[in-house]
Amino acid sequence: MTTKFYDRLSNDFTQLLENPIDYNVTIEVGETPVNQTFEVHSYILQSRCPYFKKKFNETPFNEKNIKVLKMNNISVKVFDVIIKYIYGGTLSLENLENSIIFDLLTSSHELELDELVEHLQTHLVTSNNASWLKLNFAHVYQTCYQVKNFDTIQKFCNNIIAKHPNTIFESEKFISLPEDALISIIKLDDLQEDEDKIWDHIIQWGRSKNPTLPANLDEWTSDNFITLKTTLKNCLPHVRYFNISREQVLEKLYPYLQLFEPKLWLDINTKLLTPEKQISSIILPPRKILSATSTIPIPSIPSIPSIPLIPSIPSNVITDEHALELSSWIDRRETTYTENNPYEFNLLVRGSRDGFDVKTIYNICDKVSNTVIVAKVKGTGEIIGGYNPLEIDKIEKKWCFSQDSFTFSFKTENLKNSIISRVTSFDYAIYNGPNNSWLQFGDARLQFGNALNLGGNLKTEKKSYCGIATYFGYEKSIRSNSNCFSVEEFEVLKVLPK
Structure with missing residues (x-):
C-alpha cells in the first residue's frame, strides 16, 4: 500500500x-x-x-x-x-x-x-x-x-x-461570427427559427463578408453572385430548402437564383409542384419546432448539473436573475427572490425591432402602467433603467406623482453590486414628455438633475444621462458620472402578477 x-x-x-x-x-x-x-x-x-x-x-x-x-x-x-x-x-x-x-x-x-x-x-x-x-x-x-x-x-x-436564436442572430456581433460557429448553429435540428429566416441570416452574414457588393440586388452582376456563393459554399448545404413555403421560395430564394446549382433549384420547384415525386437532392429533415404550448425538455450537459437554459423573461438585455431582483424591488422585499417569480414580464418595445426614438415608447405604450425600461449603455456594458407604476400618456406633457417608482443599475462586469434608487420627491417622480421626445425620472429643475433622463434617438444621439446632482428627487445616483450616452439596445416590459 x-x-x-x-x-x-x-x-x-x-x-x-x-x-x-x-x-x-x-x-x-x-x-x-x-x-x-x-x-x-x-x-x-x-x-x-x-x-x-x-x-x-x-x-x-x-x-x-x-x-x-x-x-x-x-x-x-x-x-x-x-x-x-x-x-x-x-x-x-x-x-x-x-x-x-x-x-x-x-x-x-x-x-x-x-x-x-x-x-x-x-x-x-x-x-x-x-x-x-x-x-x-x-x-x-x-x-x-x-x-x-x-x-x-x-x-x-x-x-x-x-x-432562443435571436440571442445571437440579433446581436451586433453576429456578422463577425467565424464560419464554423455559424455552421454549428444552422446545423441544429431543434433551432427554433423558421427556415426562410435562417436563409435571411445566412445571406446577411455572407454579404457582410463582402462589403463591396452593391446594396441594391438589381445592380448585381454574375461576378457578384459568384463572390457570395464562394463565401457561403460551406453554409448553403445546411439550409433545409424543402421546408420553405412556396411564397418564401419565390420571395427570398428566387432573387438569389444564381447561388443554386441547377439540379437543386429544379428539385426545389419539383417538390413544390409535385410533392410525391422522387428527386435526387438530399432532403434534410424538418427542424423540431416546438409549439407555444409544448413543454421544452432541458438537456443537461454531461457530467455537470442540469442548467436552466430557458429564460422566462423575453429580453435580450436582462436575465431571469435580473427579473427576480426587479420583482423584489417592486415588492419592497429586504431579500431578493431566488425562484418562483411572482411577476411575468411581457415585452412591449425593443429598440432593434421597433426603433430607438423615445416617441416610439409613447406610441406603443400609451395608457399602459407598471412598466420597466431597461437599456444597455453603449461602450460600457452598463445596464440601467427605471420602474414606472403610472400610465404612460402619449398626449399630455406633465409631471406625475408617484411613491413607488425607482431607477436602478444592475451588477455587471464593471459594477460590483446592483443599485436601486427610490423616488423621494413624489410630485416630480416621472416627467411625461411625448411631444419633445423625453422620458424622465426625477426633478429636472437643476441642470443634469434627473435621476434618469432618456431623450431623442437612444442609439444615434447622445442625449440621455443619469444625474449625480445633490438633489434630483431620487435617493442616489445609479451611474458614477453624468456624461451623456447612447445605448446598444433598450426594451420596455410590462410587469404583470402571475
Whole structure:
C-alpha cells in the first residue's frame, strides 16, 4: 500500500513560490504600469506546463544565468492564480468575478493547462455563474469558436441558441461570427427559427463578408453572385430548402437564383409542384419546432448539473436573475427572490425591432402602467433603467406623482453590486414628455438633475444621462458620472402578477 502526502507536498511547493530560493526564471506579466515580475523555477514550470517546456527551450539564459520572459497579454491577477496552481495544485475562485474567471480560462488554454480548462468551464456553466455567460453571450460564443476546444461552454451556448436564436442572430456581433460557429448553429435540428429566416441570416452574414457588393440586388452582376456563393459554399448545404413555403421560395430564394446549382433549384420547384415525386437532392429533415404550448425538455450537459437554459423573461438585455431582483424591488422585499417569480414580464418595445426614438415608447405604450425600461449603455456594458407604476400618456406633457417608482443599475462586469434608487420627491417622480421626445425620472429643475433622463434617438444621439446632482428627487445616483450616452439596445416590459 502506498501512502500519498499531497497536502504537505502542495504546501512545500507553495512556500517555494513565495520564497523563490535558487530561481532561474523571471516572468514579467501584465501591461505597464500595472505589471509585476514573478521569480520562478524552470524545472517546476516545465514539468507542469507544456507551454513553458517549449518556451524555455527557445529562451537562452542571460549573463546572470536567468531566463527572462514577458507575458503582457495576461493580467497580473490571472497569472497569480495560474502560478499558484502550477506550484501547489490549488485553485481558489471565491473572490474572483466571472469576467476574470473567463480570462483565466482563455489564458489556461493558451498555456495548455487542460486540467484547468476543463474545471473552469464546468465552474462557469453551473447555475450560479450561468447568468454571466448569458449576459455576455455574444463575446463568450465568439471566443469559444476562436479557441476551438471549449466544448462544455459550446454545448451550453448551442442549447441557448437552439431555443432562443435571436440571442445571437440579433446581436451586433453576429456578422463577425467565424464560419464554423455559424455552421454549428444552422446545423441544429431543434433551432427554433423558421427556415426562410435562417436563409435571411445566412445571406446577411455572407454579404457582410463582402462589403463591396452593391446594396441594391438589381445592380448585381454574375461576378457578384459568384463572390457570395464562394463565401457561403460551406453554409448553403445546411439550409433545409424543402421546408420553405412556396411564397418564401419565390420571395427570398428566387432573387438569389444564381447561388443554386441547377439540379437543386429544379428539385426545389419539383417538390413544390409535385410533392410525391422522387428527386435526387438530399432532403434534410424538418427542424423540431416546438409549439407555444409544448413543454421544452432541458438537456443537461454531461457530467455537470442540469442548467436552466430557458429564460422566462423575453429580453435580450436582462436575465431571469435580473427579473427576480426587479420583482423584489417592486415588492419592497429586504431579500431578493431566488425562484418562483411572482411577476411575468411581457415585452412591449425593443429598440432593434421597433426603433430607438423615445416617441416610439409613447406610441406603443400609451395608457399602459407598471412598466420597466431597461437599456444597455453603449461602450460600457452598463445596464440601467427605471420602474414606472403610472400610465404612460402619449398626449399630455406633465409631471406625475408617484411613491413607488425607482431607477436602478444592475451588477455587471464593471459594477460590483446592483443599485436601486427610490423616488423621494413624489410630485416630480416621472416627467411625461411625448411631444419633445423625453422620458424622465426625477426633478429636472437643476441642470443634469434627473435621476434618469432618456431623450431623442437612444442609439444615434447622445442625449440621455443619469444625474449625480445633490438633489434630483431620487435617493442616489445609479451611474458614477453624468456624461451623456447612447445605448446598444433598450426594451420596455410590462410587469404583470402571475
